[in-house]
Amino acid sequence: MNLEGIPEQRRLAMLERMLLIRRVEERLGDDFRAGRLIAGVHLYIGQEAVGVGVCDHLNDRDWIASTHRGHGHFLAKGGSPESLIAEIYAKQTGVCKGMGGTMHVADFSKGIMGANGIVGGGISLIAGAALAASMDQSGAVGVAFFGDGAAAQGVLSEALNLTALWKLPMVMVCENNEWSEFSPAHTVTAGRISERATPYGVASVEVDGNDVEAVWGVAREAIERARSGRGPTLIEAMTYRLCGHVEAESGFLAGAKYRPDEEVARRRERDPLDLYRNALRDTGNLDESKWVEMQRRVAEVVSESVKAAEAAPDPPLSQIQDYMFHNQMP
């Protein structure tokens, strides 16, 4: 981990954002296992460095689209933990008023075009947002997060082709977490995903996705390229999914194993949160009292958010009709 060039406050803010994502995800996993959530949640644990390292460069006018594993991107882009947790609790105070839930958290006011239940579904949406940004000449960028599984969707090739041709301000961030749902990524992926950019003349880079500052560095370059009208970039962030595909899987897999526990244990040794915390401690950016205080703040945000969500009302039945169309009669 090369710790140069990033101001200390920003480093601590990134660590805190990673910690927030981790604690929210841990809490949601606990809630599912305790039966407090019906919906199975797809947890971002182990991949926090990617969302945080990229989104640190973005503002509210920039757009992101996320995946079914989208809570982390939502928080990394500045979405409110309270409205996220309320949404996953299916409450009216949720960011989507309980209509979308865990796989669809979106906050358009923050440039979060949403998590998406369709693998690869966000890629084309962000290409459209990037087209809008390019026509507005606003300097805004669109970032599509997707997994190694989505790299098998044809829309990635379509987007590489078009965004290269039109030099759209788009960054494609593939989080290669080595698991395409329940299949090892290498069994369903030919070649290297990052190299798919090459024939289209699109800039691409592979990065250690568990090293937040490495991600931060390549994202800075890609986003700068996009903002300055020099076209798209494909980033392949090599990471690992420390949780299952979905927390509900132990139920429907009925004991069937798809990866050995030793593999997960081994990969946990490169937990991105631990790596960054240790690195910041070693450089003197993070002393024990700051860490304790950071943990206390994050724990409080999570517990207050959960408390608020538990107390919030269920969505009213009328919403079913209210949200299909907007001002239907022109």
Add this chain to the structure above:
Amino acid sequence: MAKKRLIQAIREGLVEEMRRNPKVIVLGEDVEISISGDTRGLVEEFGRTRVRNMPISETLLTGMTVGAAIAGYRPVTHMMFANFMYTGFDSIANQAAKLRFMTGGQVSIPATFIATYGGGRSIAAHHSDTPYPLLMNLGGINVCVPSNAADAKGLLKSCIRGSNPCVFLEPGGRGGDMGEVPDDDYVIPLGQAAIKREGKDVTIVAIGTMVKPTLSAATILFDEHGILAEVIDPRTLVPLDEATILASVSKTGRLVIVDESRDRCSAASHISAVIADRGFRHLDRPIKRVTVPDVAMPYAPALERAVLPDADKIVQCVYALLQGGDTPQKGT
């Protein structure tokens, strides 16, 4: 008023809306040259920033349309043939139709998809589908099926100015039909049927391409049998003007629906169900459907003619219904 080709009226509607609002953009394959003619020449007035020839990438095209609409534009996306919507259906069905709902009404998606539909040109089953039944079933998509030049222009303007995703289906091969088009700036609200001809003996609901043969059939029914048919053009299938159809059926007591889609789960099936449900007490005959049988569109012109509804089939169906005898089997 001036007589114009249907495709020319659509083009005029587009030009007027693009002049009116700089956020209206046109995307699609070959929209510069435009095989159907509706976007031809737009690039000369509006340039390649607002009129964009796309690669043949329908999956990307429909998704970009939704993304650009969320990000503040009013894209009009030309899918060329309606069958090609299937290739790009993910973002129509999963994103455009649902994102507003799934995000608690945070966003509106003012996107218009134009596509040419229907058979009759011997271009076989990959270029001849009538896909509105599945679009109607998506829930969150408005579906327009204009039958004439004036309606096409007014409905397209409503789609573009509105706040919701719309599919605007051009009648294939009938783009050259002439019709009177008002000179002033007008819109036709979605969800308002047009009564094309008044009558007291039978209500015929004819959709899109079927309005013209139905009006011919109505003339024959009167001239040869003295039957006064009331012909209703719903103009949009979502929203559907159920009240106008119901009011007509309450007067005539008979309903025939003419629809170019395949019979199974057709628009005609839906309208039949609605009227059976809400208007059963008015009916003194069974509801009949004149549709395409559950087959793909054949290439051979004689076979294609055999499966498409036409004036003769409509006359036979209505006449038999009013005689109280056997009507031709559905979809033949």
